[in-house]
Amino acid sequence: MTHTLLPNIQWDIDLIKRYDKSGPRYTSYPTAVQFNGGFDTRHYQAARDASNHGPMSLYVHIPFCAHVCYYCACNKIITKRKEKAQPYLDALYKEMALRSDGYDKNRPIEQLHWGGGTPTFISHEQMTELMTEMGKHFNLLDTEDRDYSIEIDPRELQPDTLAHLKSIGFNRVSLGVQDFDEKVQKAVNRVQPLEMTRNTLEEARRLGFKSINIDLIYGLPFQTRESFAQTLKTVLELDPDRLSVFNYAHLPERFMPQRRINEADLPSGEQKLGMLEDSIRILTDAGYHYVGMDHFAKPDDSLAQAQIQGKLHRNFQGYTTHEECDLVALGVSSISQIGDAYFQNSADIDEYMNSITDATLPIKRGVILTEEDDLRRAVIKQLICHFNLDFKDIESRFKIQFKQHFKEELHSLTPYIEDGLISLNEDSIQVTDKGGLLIRNICMAFDEYISHPEHKVSYSKVI
Template sequence: MDQSIKFDLDLIHRYDKSGPRYTSYPTALELHEGFGEAEYRQQIAKSNALGGPLSLYFHIPFCDTVCFYCACNKIITKNRAHAVPYLDSLVQEIAMQGALFDKSRVVNQLHWGGGTPTFLNYAQMRQLMEATRTHFNLRDDDKGEYSIEVDPRETNDQTIAQLRELGFNRISLGLQDFDPAVQKAVNRIQSKEQTFAVLDAARQEGFRSTNIDLIYGLPLQTEQSFAATLDQVLAYEPDRFSIFNYAHMPSRFKTQRQIVETELPSPALKLDILQMVGKKLTDAGYVYIGMDHFAKPDDELAVAQREGKLYRNFQGYSTHSDCDLVGLGVTSIGRVADAYLQNNKELDEYQSSIAEGKLPVFRGVALDEDDKLRRAVITQLICHFDLDFSKIEQEFNISFHDYFGPEFASLNAMQNDGLLTLSDQGIQVLPAGRLLIRNICMVFDRYLAQKQQQFSRVI
């Protein structure tokens, strides 16, 4: 499989508009409060009837300090005692949800995100993992994909050893940028020594995959400064990179109002940075997985993409397309059977639901047949950069050309622009179209027109 990319400035300028990241379809904007605990229980019953492995996501919302760019659901506090009542509620939710899923279903994927999961101390992390093992069927053979997000400022050698002991075998390190001026502008002061000590410790403890998160488009960044950060990280050869485009949306995310807008790089400069990133990483031997993600050619994500087994969920790209995703904790989102659902977004509401013995589901959406069809099309395109019409036709008993007749006008225009090739058999995304894969997927999104202004720009 050709996993290369081509940077075409003219195309990027013409197609740079707002759109979803497609960690789900329909997107989270379609979740509604008419879907609650009763509907979720129905979907769990359907899921159990189908069987198969599970994926668990745990949201740990606490952070010691605020990073001004952050758009995550988090609670900023230096008081570690705030984690105690939350952890009690989370353990109760684990028991409640675990009782509803067949215990024979193996957990092949587990992820702790946040916030900062390592805000918890070792005893609390062990309590959380033990509760999970009691109520769900966790693997004992280290063959699962058990991952955690860590802040190197909150982590040391002992923490990494403890995480490995608890069963984690993949780790993602938040970094964003090493430049001191940029760090000060976004209120995230983090040294190279802290960062690389954690990376070294993870390798020594036998973590099978290491990922580094970077963000381009932050205040005071230049192409040269970000290249310096990238060079320093490349010297340590992490298995994966997640390099995100900073989306400045202060009307939605209050912490971003502390960023000085005049210090943000221009759109042209952001494109220069992105082009530099793509060249440096591909020259270093990494392959473009898609949607901000690069990996070494022998990494599980790159292999899964070449073998046609890559999937995309709320944590990004995954090798476990066969897993229903159970979300646990405040604001977490899950995908079970034919539905997406989200827990309460406010901490007091989440804890009140748990105290009353209720599942903390406050909204969701059950997919209809059109949703499932379009999800299959979008997932195939965003993960593999191609689409075989016959496979979709066989799975959904449709004629692709008849069903998606109106979409072909947009696809033909994209073919004329060199984003893709279109034939009677399918779609093949070209190297120039891979950076714009969101645009191609948007062609098949029937909800997009009325919601487009609520998404970040694709580039």
């Protein structure tokens, strides 16, 4: 099978404006909007028993942050009181014991991620303890190809934190930056001097961390096309292996910190599209491979290589090189993917802690996939990761006649064909260079739930 990449994204502003509606990011299918209540430990155990083989992925959510960034839409607790961390860590250890029970202890943990919040909010001793506890319950690896990553806020590091993280097993880091312009940084309450970011990145490189990622956001207050282009140029000097360039979605009614952003200071939709256009041009001109959605990677980085080889995947951590494997997620609000089921923990810290005290998994909602969900998940994943779809591949995996099964969906793609976003061949769909930016729209054609009313309010704009 050939694997399609997006070497030459074509920027057609009229098309983009026409198709720029809200849509899921498809880190799962069905998406989290479709999760519902009524799930508990028994459902989790049944899913685990049905899928108890192969490599695994682990995620830990550490929700604490010392300062609030006004653009933030994460599940976090703003506090300077470091003593708040230990009771939460103790709860995590209990959750780990509950969750690991029944798993084949030999299943290798190929991927591990600590996210937040600010994972480095906890002390070095607590980091060691957390990793040690994880090692007691799961088969952590020390092989070179393990993918053990942590989100880093350069403002919250002690001089030897990176070295400590390396010593306890991490080999990848992702640095939060967002923008280098001081006026923008002040407006979002995240002042982080360039020197601080540079030193952190250089130290990470010196210590041997791989796939160093930098997160940027466009659409923040006071950003202009020119100022953001300057931020991109500065980033190029830092030379990260991967870049995520996210679109800021201003939803102050849903996310309280965003109420502190003055709407009048935000760039217009037109300016934001200009920033995205510049990001793609500047980064691809500099040699980065455009993976898709918000992600860029150097051509020799494992993410780009996985896409080139047709082995890219997608889960709650975004694009990943790891084959579809069970994802065990720990902590408040985290989402596990076990076989054909998703389970989300309570997003309320008190509810989470109370469940753990009662020795009950803090599952709040979830979904068990039907056969039809499973089929559509495979179709959407192939499109969003590889920008093509081979009908025969799906037919042999799911024992269906593709064109018959998806007759209506294929018909609904007619405008996309007429607009040159995809080509529909006898036995495949090919996303064109024009259609790459609108991949979420194309995937939506195969989403059985997209017309449900709850979807109308839940997603960010596709561009």
